[in-house]
Amino acid sequence: MTVLYDRVALIGLGLVAGSMSLAMREKGLAGETVGTARSAETRRIAEEIGLVDRVVGTIAEAVADADLVVLAVPVGAMESVACEIGPHLKPGATVTDVGSVKRDVIQTVGPHLPEGVHFVPGHPLAGTEHSGPRSGFPTLFVNRYHILTPPDGTDPEATARLRQLWEGMGALVEEMDAEHHDLVLAVTSHTPHLIAYTMVGVADDLRRVTDSEVIKYSAAGFRDFTRIAASDPTMWRDVFLSNKDATLEILGRFTEELFALQRAIRMGDGELLFDYFTRTRAIRRGIIEAGQDTEAPDFGRGGVVRKPGDTG
Amino acid sequence: MTVLYDRVALIGLGLVAGSMSLAMREKGLAGETVGTARSAETRRIAEEIGLVDRVVGTIAEAVADADLVVLAVPVGAMESVACEIGPHLKPGATVTDVGSVKRDVIQTVGPHLPEGVHFVPGHPLAGTEHSGPRSGFPTLFVNRYHILTPPDGTDPEATARLRQLWEGMGALVEEMDAEHHDLVLAVTSHTPHLIAYTMVGVADDLRRVTDSEVIKYSAAGFRDFTRIAASDPTMWRDVFLSNKDATLEILGRFTEELFALQRAIRMGDGELLFDYFTRTRAIRRGIIEAGQDTEAPDFGRGGVVRKPGDTG
Numbered sequence: 001m002t003v004l005y006d007r008v009a010l011i012g013l014g015l016v017a018g019s020m021s022l023a024m025r026e027k028g029l030a031g032e033t034v035g036t037a038r039s040a041e042t043r044r045i046a047e048e049i050g051l052v053d054r055v056v057g058t059i060a061e062a063v064a065d066a067d068l069v070v071l072a073v074p075v076g077a078m079e080s081v082a083c084e085i086g087p088h089l090k091p092g093a094t095v096t097d098v099g100s101v102k103r104d105v106i107q108t109v110g111p112h113l114p115e116g117v118h119f120v121p122g123h124p125l126a127g128t129e130h131s132g133p134r135s136g137f138p139t140l141f142v143n144r145y146h147i148l149t150p151p152d153g154t155d156p157e158a159t160a161r162l163r164q165l166w167e168g169m170g171a172l173v174e175e176m177d178a179e180h181h182d183l184v185l186a187v188t189s190h191t192p193h194l195i196a197y198t199m200v201g202v203a204d205d206l207r208r209v210t211d212s213e214v215i216k217y218s219a220a221g222f223r224d225f226t227r228i229a230a231s232d233p234t235m236w237r238d239v240f241l242s243n244k245d246a247t248l249e250i251l252g253r254f255t256e257e258l259f260a261l262q263r264a265i266r267m268g269d270g271e272l273l274f275d276y277f278t279r280t281r282a283i284r285r286g287i288i289e290a291g292q293d294t295e296a297p298d299f300g301r302g303g304v305v306r307k308p309g310d311t312g
Numbered sequence: 313m314t315v316l317y318d319r320v321a322l323i324g325l326g327l328v329a330g331s332m333s334l335a336m337r338e339k340g341l342a343g344e345t346v347g348t349a350r351s352a353e354t355r356r357i358a359e360e361i362g363l364v365d366r367v368v369g370t371i372a373e374a375v376a377d378a379d380l381v382v383l384a385v386p387v388g389a390m391e392s393v394a395c396e397i398g399p400h401l402k403p404g405a406t407v408t409d410v411g412s413v414k415r416d417v418i419q420t421v422g423p424h425l426p427e428g429v430h431f432v433p434g435h436p437l438a439g440t441e442h443s444g445p446r447s448g449f450p451t452l453f454v455n456r457y458h459i460l461t462p463p464d465g466t467d468p469e470a471t472a473r474l475r476q477l478w479e480g481m482g483a484l485v486e487e488m489d490a491e492h493h494d495l496v497l498a499v500t501s502h503t504p505h506l507i508a509y510t511m512v513g514v515a516d517d518l519r520r521v522t523d524s525e526v527i528k529y530s531a532a533g534f535r536d537f538t539r540i541a542a543s544d545p546t547m548w549r550d551v552f553l554s555n556k557d558a559t560l561e562i563l564g565r566f567t568e569e570l571f572a573l574q575r576a577i578r579m580g581d582g583e584l585l586f587d588y589f590t591r592t593r594a595i596r597r598g599i600i601e602a603g604q605d606t607e608a609p610d611f612g613r614g615g616v617v618r619k620p621g622d623t624g
Contacts, residue, residue: 125529145528147529184526184529187514187518187526187534188529188533189533191511191514192511192533192534192536193533194573194574197589198566198569198570198573199503200595201591202499202562202565202569203499203595206499209499213496213500214496214595215595216486217437217496221500222501224504224537224539224540225536226592226595227536228533229592229595229596230592230593230597233585233586233589233593236585236589237585237589238582240577241580241582244578244580247577248577248578250514250518251570253517254511254514257510257514257517258506258510258563261509262506262560265552265559268553270388270550273548273549273552276509277541277543277548277549279513279516280513280541280542281541281542281545283512283516283523283526283527283538284512284539285542286523286524
């Protein structure tokens with residue numbers, strides 16, 4: 001493929017930035033990648049494993065002369081990074097981010113960027129429960145959605161080039177309004193994560209059931225929750241704080257529904273439960289047809305566990 | 313291996329019974345397997361694919377002269393099946409079940425079984441989100457836990473032989489009190505399922521986010537919920553109705569915790585959120601170490617989806 005940006009600066013060297021660097025290198029999309037991270041240890045590891053072409057010690061050095069700057073830090077750290085890079089950005093450069101929340105990032109980052117710099121916010125719906133500089137791999141974005149949320153008035157040329165970059169790394173790129181993005185993600189990601197964290201916390205608290213029992217018998221549904229609840233705590237704290245409105249709205253709907261089902265259990269209303277469970281089954285079918293999961297009953301989990309269980 | 317039971321009767325020919333039949337055949341654990349199901353279509357398919365050695369039309373025929381009778385029907389149907397088999401059981405036979413709830417099954421099934429028949433209730437923590445006679449496979453129980461809950465006074469010999477059968481099919485067998493089983497499962501399975509069903513229902517109801525958006529962007533955490541929520545509706549209705557007390561207890565704890573996190577989001581209490589999310593991460597580590605899941609970030613999901621996302 002052709003080089004889309006002569007120099008790409010990655011601010012933060014975690015899972016997403018590392019995977020971007022490896023993917024851009026594999027596909028020849030960037031002339032040079034320069035990276036930095038706040039932690040010296042992260043920079044040391046990145047250097048050691050050759051995660052980017054050049055590791056530098058400061059944000060100012062990283063963005064100097066960069067054609068694309070990627071903010072790959074937790075959402076709560078975006079504003080201070082934006083503030084720091086502002087004076088050092090090259091005119092005509094594009095700045096993007098990979099935060100899980102978009103309205104808040106636009107509000108906090110936007111004002112710090114100078115005229116003549118293009119800000120095209122984005123969010124890759126890709127990740128694993130691992131984090132840190134060693135967690136990246138070049139195929140992280142393949143067949144995953146990447147959502148761009150350019151505010152009104154964004155240079156279409158800058159957006160188009162960034163789209164090409166993500167497509168070059170294998171992503172399926174979509175554009176939508178930042179506010180809508182935040183609501184969609186509150187449903188498909190943020191609220192499910194909060195719920196999973198909660199359930200895992202409840203299990204851990206329960207005196208009468210030991211942690212070792214919870215762990216041993218986790219195949220029965222709980223295991224998927226622990227996977228979700230193992231994600232990066234800083235990132236998720238920031239997600240909930242910065243997507244407060246949409247998350248609280250969806251949580252409100254969730255508890256309303258949960259209470260209805262809880263009442264049905266208490267009252268012995270089997271018909272309501274059966275109808276509810278039948279309806280939700282159809283959605284699963286849609287996801288498989290959309291190619292976002294496989295139909296294989298064990299999802300190919302290998303190793304010690306030959307087949308997972310979610311029965312009872 | 314040696315034949316443990318000359319004739320095994322399977323009542324119900326779904327995922328679990330079908331997998332048992334295939335596993336027993338592969339390992340030579342049963343002299344003959346006889347199966348029946350209420351639905352003529354299920355019996356026809358079982359016959360067509362040779363799921364058991366012999367498909368019969370009635371429960372009475374199935375259990376006649378059987379050394380082991382396996383009740384593999386939804387928990388809500390156990391009592392009527394027990395009532396029907398009672399008069400036809402061979403003296404000295406063992407009856408077991410594979411229901412997800414144990415106290416209720418003991419209370420409803422036990423009284424219908426004649427003196428001289430051994431009742432050893434059990435629950436395999438194995439399954440997939442698929443159901444029906446075509447869903448079984450012989451390795452379903454390999455390295456999965458099977459919990460036996462023999463009531464006080466159960467013949468140790470009968471329990472030991474049943475344990476041998478499950479171990480022969482590859483399961484890790486544990487024994488515990490029925491009431492404790494129901495609480496442990498309420499935590500590790502029943503409540504997580506109810507929560508997953510609820511979240512999927514909320515997503516489906518939401519007017520401002522389309523189903524197609526939910527489906528497209530499901531990789532971000534929601535997908536695991538849909539997998540759980542795709543399980544058999546009849547089975548799950550019966551689980552909740554028959555494990556009402558433990559499920560309601562755990563649900564109460566869950567909403568209490570959820571409200572605390574919701575309040576932290578509303579108040580902007582990032583420290584509480586961060587500490588909570590850090591604690592839940594450790595539990596995941598325990599599950600991986602216990603061999604009940606793999607550490608691979610994508611869990612080997614293959615096909616179209618090269619890497620799943622649970623980021624933001």
